[in-house]
Structure formats: C-alpha cells, structure tokens
Amino acid sequence: MELGRRIASRLHDATFDRIAQVGLANAATHRPHIRRSVLELAKLPLGAGDAALVVAAGPSLHRRRSLERLAARGFPGTIVAVDSALAACLRNGVVPHVVVTVDPHDRIVRWFGEPALAAPSADDYFRRQEMDPVHAADEMAANRAVVALVDRDGPRLRVAAATSAAPSVVSRCRAAGMELFWWNPMYDDYERPDSVSRELHRENGLPCLNGGGNVGTASWVLAHAVLGKRRVGIIGMDFGYPPDTPYEKTQYYPELRDMLGERFGEAFVHFENPVLGEKWFTDPAYCWFRDVFLEMAREARCETFNCTEGGVLFGPEIKTVTLEEFLDHG
Amino acid sequence: MTEFLKGNYELKVDIEEKKEDAEASATDEFERKALSRLGGSICFVSKKGFLWTGDGDAAQS
Numbered sequence: 001m002e003l004g005r006r007i008a009s010r011l012h013d014a015t016f017d018r019i020a021q022v023g024l025a026n027a028a029t030h031r032p033h034i035r036r037s038v039l040e041l042a043k044l045p046l047g048a049g050d051a052a053l054v055v056a057a058g059p060s061l062h063r064r065r066s067l068e069r070l071a072a073r074g075f076p077g078t079i080v081a082v083d084s085a086l087a088a089c090l091r092n093g094v095v096p097h098v099v100v101t102v103d104p105h106d107r108i109v110r111w112f113g114e115p116a117l118a119a120p121s122a123d124d125y126f127r128r129q130e131m132d133p134v135h136a137a138d139e140m141a142a143n144r145a146v147v148a149l150v151d152r153d154g155p156r157l158r159v160a161a162a163t164s165a166a167p168s169v170v171s172r173c174r175a176a177g178m179e180l181f182w183w184n185p186m187y188d189d190y191e192r193p194d195s196v197s198r199e200l201h202r203e204n205g206l207p208c209l210n211g212g213g214n215v216g217t218a219s220w221v222l223a224h225a226v227l228g229k230r231r232v233g234i235i236g237m238d239f240g241y242p243p244d245t246p247y248e249k250t251q252y253y254p255e256l257r258d259m260l261g262e263r264f265g266e267a268f269v270h271f272e273n274p275v276l277g278e279k280w281f282t283d284p285a286y287c288w289f290r291d292v293f294l295e296m297a298r299e300a301r302c303e304t305f306n307c308t309e310g311g312v313l314f315g316p317e318i319k320t321v322t323l324e325e326f327l328d329h330g
Numbered sequence: 331m332t333e334f335l336k337g338n339y340e341l342k343v344d345i346e347e348k349k350e351d352a353e354a355s356a357t358d359e360f361e362r363k364a365l366s367r368l369g370g371s372i373c374f375v376s377k378k379g380f381l382w383t384g385d386g387d388a389a390q391s
C-alpha cells in the first residue's frame with residue numbers, strides 16, 4: 001500500500017486525538033449559552049423543494065467560477081456553505097441559508113473576519129491555504145473585506161454550530177448578528193456505555209451528527225439527515241489539489257514535512273479525474289475524507305450530485321454533473 | 331508492560347524493559363503525535379448512521 005494511503009488508514013484515531021479534548025472543552029464553554037438545536041432548522045423555510053447545494057471551499061470553487069455561475073443561474077433550493085466558503089459566497093452575492101462550522105481551533109475565526117486583527121499571522125496558514133486565495137495576496141486587506149461582508153450580511157445568516165467550535169468563532173458570529181443552531185459532533189460509538197458522544201448528549205441534549213472528518217462532509221450530512229433534502233449537489237468538494245499545485249501550497253505540508261522529512265512527497269496520492277482527464281493529487285487527510293465520503297454516500301438516503309468539476313471525489317454512489325445541469329434539474 | 335500485568339506477589343529480581351521495546355514505544359508515541367496533526371476537524375464513526383438524537387431513536391439517514 002502507498003505511504004499516503006497507509007497514513008490515511010490511521011487518521012480515524014488520529015482525528016479523535018487531535019480534536020476530542022479541545023472540542024469537549026469548547027462544548028463545556030458553550031453549554032450555558034446554547035438556546036436552539038440544529039433540528040429546528042428543518043422547520044424553517046430554507047429554500048424551496050427537496051434539493052440543496054452544499055458549497056465547500058476546494059480550489060475548483062475558484063477555478064470553475066462556481067459561485068459566479070450559481071449567482072447568474074439562480075437556485076430555488078437550500079444553500080448550505082462551509083465556514084471557509086462563506087466570504088467567497090458573500091463576495092459573489094450568494095447568501096447561504098446555513099453556514100456550518102465545526103473546527104475547534106481559534107484560527108478558524110478568520111473565515112468570519114477578525115475585527116481585531118492588527119498584523120498578519122505568525123504562521124502562514126491563511127497565506128498558504130487553497131480555500132480562499134484572496135488571503136494569500138494581502139492577508140490584512142482580505143480580512144478587512146471579510147469583516148465588512150460578514151457584518152453586512154450576518155443578520156441574514158444562520159449558523160449550524162458544532163459544540164466543538166472555537167469560542168472565538170461563536171463570539172464573532174453572535175457579534176455579527178447570526179443566529180446559532182447547535183449540534184454535537186459524533187465522537188465515537190454512542191452505543192458504548194463509556195461513549196464520549198453519549199455523555200455529551202446527556203449533558204446538553206443536542207443531537208450528534210456524524211461529520212465524516214471535515215466540515216464539507218458534515219455540511220452534506222446536515223443537508224440530507226437534518227434538513228431532509230433528497231437531492232444534494234456539491235461544489236468545491238475537491239478533497240485534492242489541481243495538477244499544477246506545488247506541494248508546499250497544500251494544507252498539511254508542514255505536518256508532512258515534519259513527519260517524513262525529505263520523503264514527504266511520497267505521502268501524496270495521485271488520481272486521474274475520469275471526467276476531466278486531469279491528474280489530481282491528494283494528501284493523506286483529504287484521501288481519508290474521500291474514502292469516508294464514499295462510504296457514507298453508500299448509506300445515504302439522498303442522491304448526491306458532484307458539481308465540483310474537479311477533484312478526486314467520484315464513485316458509483318455519486319453522480320457527476322455540471323453545475324448548470326444540477327441547478328436546472330436538481 | 332507493567333501497566334498491563336499486575337501480580338499479588340513480589341519478584342526477587344528486577345526485570346528491565348528491553349531496549350527495543352522502549353524504542354518501539356517511543357516510536358509509536360512519536361507516530362501518534364505526528365498523526366494527530368494530520369487528522370480532520372471532526373470525527374467519523376463507521377456504521378453508526380448520520381444522526382443520533384438519543385436512546386429510542388435509531389440512527390437516521
């Protein structure tokens with residue numbers, strides 16, 4: 001088995017190690033302030049019909065100009081966006097019905113704009129990441145623009161917030177006038193008597209959502225398992241990098257470099273996208289997300305339409321169509 | 331090893347952990363820490379459905 005796939009096969013436990021402690025601490029912090037469950041979203045008029053479009057923040061979102069095309073074509077269904085795609089949505093005049101946030105780490109607040117940011121971050125995460133390229137050009141100017149957009153549209157936005165979400169993110173959402181709807185991440189098998197998920201549910205009464213490793217997959221789960229949508233399109237769900245991306249510009253480059261030294265390149269897994277004929281590549285984390293998504297898609301009571309027009313997510317349970325085909329017939 | 335095996339008697343000799351075992355343990359710990367930096371932002375629980383709303387409710391999809 002390739003090195004990247006071997007590492008990917010171990011990320012199930014690694015994710016628990018990475019986020020459980022801080023996620024549970026964040027849940028305890030939020031608990032006194034929780035008012036509404038994510039299940040209430042299903043009762044609200046969030047778009048028409050039984051179709052939803054999930055907006056993730058992979059590089060195809062920009063490469064394929066998916067948001068410009070969505071804004072031009074229009075979509076009567078429900079739009080669910082991941083936090084890292086929020087600013088791009090608002091820049092393009094797309095106001096999602098629901099924004100999903102999960103990550104327990106404070107730096108995620110940047111996706112909502114940090115009003116108090118006085119200098120570029122010491123680490124290069126936002127300058128290096130592929131999710132919203134505007135941060136790479138001028139981190140400070142990009143942040144100011146996101147603050148203005150989120151302040152402008154915040155009162156129109158609903159946030160499906162995991163109890164693991166960073167307190168700074170929750171404070172920022174509240175300050176911008178967003179309405180919060182809460183859920184617990186499913187951390188482990190709730191049928192085990194010592195289950196962390198079971199204990200968390202006992203404490204706060206919130207439903208536990210199986211997140212699939214990342215906020216994009218969690219948003220897709222929310223669209224069909226919480227909102228009850230039966231036809232779910234996805235854009236920007238690449239789980240990989242375009243052929244011309246330098247390894248240094250990938251999400252987990254510093255971690256892979258620290259872990260594997262000069263052999264870090266062996267951790268990347270290459271796929272040929274069967275629709276585009278392009279050779280994309282993915283790192284162990286995104287490879288794991290891909291494998292999990294395909295496993296979950298087999299169990300889902302919805303049709304999934306991948307309108308990303310790029311990336312590495314393809315398989316028998318996923319229909320690959322253009323964005324316009326989904327928008328017109330979804 | 332000592333954390334897994336416990337006796338109700340005292341040994342008359344000291345048993346030292348093998349160097350190789352200690353090194354393997356250190357390597358495992360290094361790998362675990364390294365891998366934890368690569369993990370996702372939310373867990374995935376296989377074969378447990380999509381949503382659990384408490385006892386009495388089957389996992390929904």
